Amino acid sequence: MELRQLRYFLALADEKNFYRAAEAVGLTQSALTQSIAKLERDLGVTLFVRSKNGTVLTDHGRRLYEHAQAISAQVQAARSELLVRSGRQRTELSLGVVPSLPDEVLMRLLGQIRERYQGHSIKLVKDWSANLLPLLERGAIDFAFISDHFMAAAAVPEVRREPLFNDAVHVVVGEGHPLHAREQARLADLVGYEWAAVSVDPGWPQFLAQVFAAADLAPPERVIQTNAVTLAMALIGGGHAVGLASPKLLCAASETRVFRFFDIPELRQQRVFSLCYRARMVMSPSQRKLIDLFAELIREEFSG
8 A cells, every 4th residue: 555545545535526536636537546446456445435425435444544644644744844854844833722821921931932942833823712622623723722621521532631730710809899808708798799701601691690699699780701811800900890710820911910819619610721632633743842842831830
């Protein structure tokens, strides 16, 4: 079995049409048909069948497809690695990060990566965990920094996680807020205050309302939702609103503000922040080195 045959096989498996697959690999339809037929004769199995949905894989074909994808990825990784070593290509890395990772921290991390590792190009995508996971699964991004709170392992079996640090989400207020002078607070003490959330999830106000209703308390009258960490931090840190936040992430975003965190059981959320990637992803040594450095710097930043 030749690499060229696997390339033709993958093209037909993806296109499900001999004409389109032949165009994709620069062959005539007849030449592609002959190549696939020879591959089937050499292996002694049928790889494709024609159906109303086009040319589709058999069980044998699906098994070969998994192997062919892995082989193709390994060949591409080897090619990229050699091009990087020869100086003809830079290492490229697409990284997704949640909005709660402060820009100040991200810029600091990128600066340290720039100093310690040359020859790379990084594409950053900031979005919510629920949006990053589909991008990760289909290969639109290589890695994602997210909170495990937002992903159930059973729902994304193709995604692997490398835990980086733990934190518990607590209620937080800033200087100037009436509750800032308190050492402790209960859920009942939060009634009547405005809230701010780094979330545009329509279910977030309902979540708060349910928590207060379960305790037979009046829900917050107003909740400001935003996808901008800086705006939410200004509202909370300025004493204008109550928030829910990871102490490690929030304090890293603003070392000049003084926050007061309350551990209120009804609103406490334990989270593990992890680096995620596709289970079958083939990483080049350069990619592995770069992502290991990112993980190391994240752990150093938030290990305290």
